[in-house]
Amino acid sequence: MSLSLKQLKIFEATARLGRLTAAADEQALSQSAASQALKELESSLGYRLFSRNGRELVMTDLGEDVLPRVRDILNTVESLNAPYSSGVSGAFRVAASVTIASYLFPSIMADFLARYPDVEPDLQINNTGQVIERLEKQQAHVGLIEGPASHHQLQIIPWRNDSLQIFCHPNHPLAQQGVLSIDQMPQQRWILREPGSGTRAVFDRAIQQAGVSVKTVMALNRQEAIKQSVKAGLGIGCLSQLSVAEELRRGELVKLETSLELSRQLSVVVRPEIGSSKLVQAFLRLLDV
Structure with a gap:
């Protein structure tokens, strides 16, 4: 039996990305070579x-069985490339929700790279549901999410x-007046995040707890599309305070006080089997979790 690292890498990338063309691009190969x-x-x-x-590739049961061992081999080879380093190096795939x-991520990664310059970050921006899905499919090492979540296979850390x-x-x-009462909420035109996002989940939960329904026009x-729509007078919005702080400071948007419970917890998501890696x-x- 003769195996090459190129073969193992293209198999792992195809399994992770779901498409041979995407795997070929990542590995800098032509599609025919991949x-x-x-x-x-x-x-x-x-x-x-x-x-x-047809053009769709579906992993077989044997493929599913061998994939973890292939990843172990590739991780071992990667660690041999820098035997005298801290061991914290190589590709690092992070899936993070939009806010x-x-x-938050840019300053976090700047600090991380200052400590570990051999890390090669790859940020994938998704909503909370999609971040969870990427972790399920082993397409990311770490997930950073904004909404409530639970999962029987993933570790979700406050x-x-x-x-x-x-x-x-x-x-x-x-x-x-700068105040929005519960009774006024159904009369407003709301511009919100899409279902599946952590921001939308927190808002929907708060509205449900208040016992009212609202009209979502978009x-x-x-986030920028929501802010620009509100600036255009199309309705009122609801986003993380992180994303509107600058516009509120400049007077481009106005904060509306409300009795809704809109606090939330941001969380880190990892797969238990890779949570012990030096990189993770x-x-x-760094995140102090």
């Missing part, structure tokens, strides 16, 4: 790693507190 490497690996092993349905990715803020345009009828997956442990220490 396909050939995968075929050679299957030939050497004597069994199929993927079943093919964290925009307002990290830090945050709070949502309801806001409006300075010319909105509610702006001068559900958007980008170093990152968790």
Whole structure:
């Protein structure tokens, strides 16, 4: 049996990314070279790693079984490349929800790279539900999420507190008073995050607890789009206080006080089997979790 690192890497990348074309791009190979490497690996092993349905690749049971061992081999080889270093090096895939990715992650990663310059970060920005899915599919080492979550296979660790803020345009009828009562909420036009996001989950839970229903005129997956829509007078919004602090300070948006319970906990998500790796442990220490 003759196996190569190239073959193992293209198999692992295809399993993680779900597409051979994406794996080929990541490994800097042509699609034909990646396909050939995968075929050679299957030939050497004597069994199929993927079943093919047109262009779609579905991992076989044998592929699922061998994948953890292939990852162990690749991790061992990677550790041999820097025997005298701290051991904290190599590709580091982080999946983060939008607020964290925009307002917290840059300074965190700057600090992390200052300590461990051999780390190669790869940030994937998703909503909370999608971050969980990436961890399930082993497409990220660590997840950073904003919404409530539980999972029987993943470890979800409390990290830090945050709070949502309801806001409006300075010319909105509610702006001068700066207060939004529960009774006024159903009459408002709301511009909110999309279902599946942590921000939306916290808002929906608060509205449900208050016993009211609201009219969502737009559900958007980008904070900037929500802020610009509110600035255009299309309605009122609700986002993390982290994302609107600067606009509130400049007077471009106005904070609306409310009795809704809009506090939330940001969390770190890891797979138990990789939570003990030096790379992940170093990152968790930086986050103080």
